Amino acid sequence: MSEPSRLPFEFHPLPEPTRTLSSSGVEIATYDLGKPGGAGTVDRSVLFAHATGFCAAVWAPVTDHLQEYHCASLDFRGHGLSSIPAAGMDWSGTAEDVLAVVDALGLNKPFGVGHSMGGASLLLAEQMRPGTFSGLWVYEPIVFPMQDSGLEPTGLKIQDISSSNPLVASALRRRDTFSSRSAAEENFASKPPLSDLCPAALRAYVEYGFEQLLDGSITLRCRPEIEADTYKMGARHSAFAHLGEVACPVTVARGHTKFRGPADLAPLISQALPSSTLEEFPALGHFGPLQDPVTVAAAVRSALAAVSAGL
Numbered sequence: 001m002s003e004p005s006r007l008p009f010e011f012h013p014l015p016e017p018t019r020t021l022s023s024s025g026v027e028i029a030t031y032d033l034g035k036p037g038g039a040g041t042v043d044r045s046v047l048f049a050h051a052t053g054f055c056a057a058v059w060a061p062v063t064d065h066l067q068e069y070h071c072a073s074l075d076f077r078g079h080g081l082s083s084i085p086a087a088g089m090d091w092s093g094t095a096e097d098v099l100a101v102v103d104a105l106g107l108n109k110p111f112g113v114g115h116s117m118g119g120a121s122l123l124l125a126e127q128m129r130p131g132t133f134s135g136l137w138v139y140e141p142i143v144f145p146m147q148d149s150g151l152e153p154t155g156l157k158i159q160d161i162s163s164s165n166p167l168v169a170s171a172l173r174r175r176d177t178f179s180s181r182s183a184a185e186e187n188f189a190s191k192p193p194l195s196d197l198c199p200a201a202l203r204a205y206v207e208y209g210f211e212q213l214l215d216g217s218i219t220l221r222c223r224p225e226i227e228a229d230t231y232k233m234g235a236r237h238s239a240f241a242h243l244g245e246v247a248c249p250v251t252v253a254r255g256h257t258k259f260r261g262p263a264d265l266a267p268l269i270s271q272a273l274p275s276s277t278l279e280e281f282p283a284l285g286h287f288g289p290l291q292d293p294v295t296v297a298a299a300v301r302s303a304l305a306a307v308s309a310g311l
Contacts, residue, residue: 010200011060022100029081033071045110048073049118053227055080057208061200065297074101078226089230091237095124109134115289127242135307139253140262143239171228176220201290243272250276251303255284
């Protein structure tokens with residue numbers, strides 16, 4: 001028996017996705033959230049890219065506050081309703097997913113918004129095809145300096161967060177099945193790290209990040225082994241070495257630095273970009289866009305306005 005509906009949602013449900021062919025035969029679930037109309041409409045497309053283990057829907061609480069723009073999002077390969085690549089989760093593939101979606105939706109120099117892996121994938125996509133984006137807003141993108149570059153944040157060794165990554169082991173241990181969506185939501189809300197998510201983002205993750213089985217239970221769409229492989233590949237791309245080739249303006253956002261991690265990389269990434277602003281959110285952690293959608297939407301709007309003023 002299927003679980004009773006828990007509508008109303010605290011965010012606008014996503015439309016049915018279209019299927020976009022990316023590299024290696026992977027099909028990407030693509031969500032066109034529609035072009036706005038009426039007063040306040042802005043002629044600008046914005047593409048949202050999610051973090052490892054999540055899916056397009058977690059951006060819904062943010063896009064709900066940006067309805068004057070033409071917003072779109074995607075499930076990366078191995079995530080959500082997209083197919084799994086046979087050759088593994090190399091991040092050049094996630095960049096190719098971005099470019100495939102830009103082409104499929106006919107987006108003309110969109111503004112890109114990305115979180116963690118999503119931010120890195122946007123930077124990689126712009127490096128692969130310069131001029132794709134008018135600008136980027138990336139929150140704690142996973143872009144490591146090469147280990148022989150000598151560029152390491154104070155008190156942080158690159159190998160601490162790129163080798164023997166504890167996130168890999170954590171992903172492989174992840175519980176992947178729950179008796180119901182309500183049980184999953186209650187479980188995640190009770191303990192870190194997902195307890196940091198605002199209720200709307202957590203509900204979006206549970207609603208769209210899990211598949212309902214015939215017996216009414218639910219199981220993760222991003223399988224633990226896929227999430228683990230994605231983390232493994234996070235330190236094996238060369239985005240940092242080519243940051244100087246990213247000509248469009250980029251806002252590199254980060255949360256607090258109470259713990260060692262991706263936030264420590266943000267100043268290095270910002271400094272290596274030709275046109276960049278470092279934006280600080282000391283009240284937020286690595287899941288910042290999912291913690292405070294209203295604040296993040298306002299920051300994205302400001303970045304978009306700055307890019308539009310410079311065109």
